[in-house]
Amino acid sequence: MNIAHLSYSSLQTYLACGQAWNYRYVQKITSPTGPALAFGSAWHATVEALLRGDTRPAAEVWMEQWSVQVVSPQFPIAWGDENPGVLAQDGLRMLAASPVRALIAQMRPGRDAQGLLIERKVTLRVPEVEIPVIGYVDLIAEDGVPGDIKTAARMWADDKAEHELQPLFYLAALDQAGVKVPGWRFRHYVFTKTAKPDARCFTVAHNPNEVEWLTQVVQEAWRGICAGVFHRNFTTWMCSARYCAYWSLCRGKHT
Numbered sequence: 618m619n620i621a622h623l624s625y626s627s628l629q630t631y632l633a634c635g636q637a638w639n640y641r642y643v644q645k646i647t648s649p650t651g652p653a654l655a656f657g658s659a660w661h662a663t664v665e666a667l668l669r670g671d672t673r674p675a676a677e678v679w680m681e682q683w684s685v686q687v688v689s690p691q692f693p694i695a696w697g698d699e700n701p702g703v704l705a706q707d708g709l710r711m712l713a714a715s716p717v718r719a720l721i722a723q724m725r726p727g728r729d730a731q732g733l734l735i736e737r738k739v740t741l742r743v744p745e746v747e748i749p750v751i752g753y754v755d756l757i758a759e760d761g762v763p764g765d766i767k768t769a770a771r772m773w774a775d776d777k778a779e780h781e782l783q784p785l786f787y788l789a790a791l792d793q794a795g796v797k798v799p800g801w802r803f804r805h806y807v808f809t810k811t812a813k814p815d816a817r818c819f820t821v822a823h824n825p826n827e828v829e830w831l832t833q834v835v836q837e838a839w840r841g842i843c844a845g846v847f848h849r850n851f852t853t854w855m856c857s858a859r860y861c862a863y864w865s866l867c868r869g870k871h872t
């Protein structure tokens with residue numbers, strides 16, 4: 618198996634379903650992108666452009682980024698019962714909502730010698746894992762706290778952020794690089810495309826002692842990958858025709 622690195626997203630895929638990881642990273646079977654992923658990518662690019670100082674109307678920025686996703690997608694989009702025109706309007710509604718505008722205004726990225734601290738690559742080296750694990754932090758705020766931009770069908774429950782693995786990975790990687798994050802805090806900036814769009818910032822705090830647990834998680838995943846252990850996880854909400862791109866190759870063949 619010739620793998621130069623693990624990404625955080627690939628690690629997350631393996632932990633969620635080893636068979637999906639096998640289809641994508643070993644068998645290299647390409648699959649269509651879901652509308653939710655395309656929407657999230659366009660929203661992320663829109664918010665990033667606004668944070669970088671794009672002075673055009675936000676609606677214009679959004680339509681440009683949405684067009685990039687729809688007209689020239691990296692992978693074909695399996696629209697299903699979703700409509701690109703309706704999703705485009707969802708983005709415009711979100712940008713018109715006062716909670717959304719207020720949260721974007723609060724997202725003030727810091728700056729270093731390389732420029733604004735937006736979309737910065739981080740690398741985590743884990744003992745006994747031969748290759749690095751990489752990821753990209755959406756932004757590091759002026760107060761030094763990193764954060765991630767999320768879109769959601771509904772607003773998160775108050776405790777959801779506490780169960781996410783992503784913050785600990787980024788915090789451990791930043792610490793390894795010598796970047797000291799105040800209080801080991803991390804922020805999730807969550808935007809919803811509900812009938813009445815909402816936006817909230819969820820702050821979680823971890824501590825350096827948790828890195829030992831994270832190390833064990835990555836080591837176990839790496840050992841499984843090297844041994845060719847790709848367990849199917851049919852108990853997760855992702856195991857469905859709607860959310861898994863490989864459904865038709867796996868469980869879907871038998872239904």
